[in-house]
Amino acid sequence: MLEIQNLNKSFGPFKALNNLSLSVNDGELFGFVGANGAGKTTTMKICVGLEKADNGSIMIDGIQALDSKGRSSLRGKVGYVPDFFGVYADLTASEYLHFFAGSYNIWGKEADTLTDNLLELVNLSDKANEQVDSLSRGMKQKLCVARALVQNPKILFLDEPASGLDPKARHELKEILRNLSSMGKTIIISSHILPELIEMCSSIGIINHGEMKFNGSIEDALALSTGGEFIEITFSGDPGRALSLIRECPFVTCADLTSKGIRLTASGSDAEYTALLKKLITNDIPVATFSKNHENVEDIFLNIMEGGNANAENNA
Numbered sequence: 001m002l003e004i005q006n007l008n009k010s011f012g013p014f015k016a017l018n019n020l021s022l023s024v025n026d027g028e029l030f031g032f033v034g035a036n037g038a039g040k041t042t043t044m045k046i047c048v049g050l051e052k053a054d055n056g057s058i059m060i061d062g063i064q065a066l067d068s069k070g071r072s073s074l075r076g077k078v079g080y081v082p083d084f085f086g087v088y089a090d091l092t093a094s095e096y097l098h099f100f101a102g103s104y105n106i107w108g109k110e111a112d113t114l115t116d117n118l119l120e121l122v123n124l125s126d127k128a129n130e131q132v133d134s135l136s137r138g139m140k141q142k143l144c145v146a147r148a149l150v151q152n153p154k155i156l157f158l159d160e161p162a163s164g165l166d167p168k169a170r171h172e173l174k175e176i177l178r179n180l181s182s183m184g185k186t187i188i189i190s191s192h193i194l195p196e197l198i199e200m201c202s203s204i205g206i207i208n209h210g211e212m213k214f215n216g217s218i219e220d221a222l223a224l225s226t227g228g229e230f231i232e233i234t235f236s237g238d239p240g241r242a243l244s245l246i247r248e249c250p251f252v253t254c255a256d257l258t259s260k261g262i263r264l265t266a267s268g269s270d271a272e273y274t275a276l277l278k279k280l281i282t283n284d285i286p287v288a289t290f291s292k293n294h295e296n297v298e299d300i301f302l303n304i305m306e307g308g309n310a311n312a313e314n315n316a
């Protein structure tokens, strides 16, 4: 559905996008993740025709989005929810959607039905006759999603749609997006909060300084974790010789002091971990807790971003 290849964009001497490539399959809910300034908004704006690329290729539903002919034939197929709200004219929520319906040549009864359906989809039916300016941020955000759906697009770009929303509104937005996804739409959603995307997306792209570091399924991203499992030991007093006792164990591959205590990666069996704990206790080490943990998604995300170690197939 979306195939970006070697996309470049500079602002003066600054290279915002550097040979960026990514692909998103039909019907996918795709999370576009990266730190502030990574290039997410720039990529999306180029995809929807609001920013010009220096060079590269963007195929949307088989159409080249970077040439003007392709651009105009994509008009009804692409929806976009920007990261900042525009200024609203003095309109009610219903009038606002009617206005956009009109811009796609949808009028009269058809526009009435469409507006009612869209307001219902984003749970704003009871606000139909309220002034847009009087709606809360979350409600405006949902109205923007409804607006982007007026032309029944095949692909929807949402730039940080959850920012500034409270947990309840975030949850509601996720439900709306899942619902749209189940209707077969391809959805690209950007965020710098990975766990939020992981919950709902089927695949992700990780961008850093204008370069794609990873493009693939959530499972593939999680599989890039460095083994994932580690033991964390905390102490109720001075850990003393704990670190050297731990490092003596043949199954311990790495052990380091952390702000909490000692973190070690190891390939031991449960029996070996029991023996290690016993060894620490018999050496009068004041162990407070001894627990097996998994690398969390933020750790994995940072590793991929900083290391750029995605496998050859996925590394765009």
Ligand SMILES: Nc1ncnc2c1ncn2[C@@H]1O[C@H](COP(=O)(O)OP(=O)(O)OP(=O)(O)O)[C@@H](O)[C@H]1O
Pocket: 011, 014, 016, 034, 035, 036, 037, 038, 039, 040, 041, 042, 043, 083, 192
């Ligand atoms: N119009 C512009 N003129 C100059 N530089 C720009 C312009 N637009 C974006 N940039 C720069 O390009 C880089 C990428 O910006 P972009 O807005 O795409 O990042 P982002 O990933 O969306 O970040 P955020 O998470 O903060 O929204 C940034 O360094 C930004 O300063």
Ligand SMILES: [Mg+2]
Pocket: 040, 041, 042, 083, 159
């Ligand atoms: Mg942005």
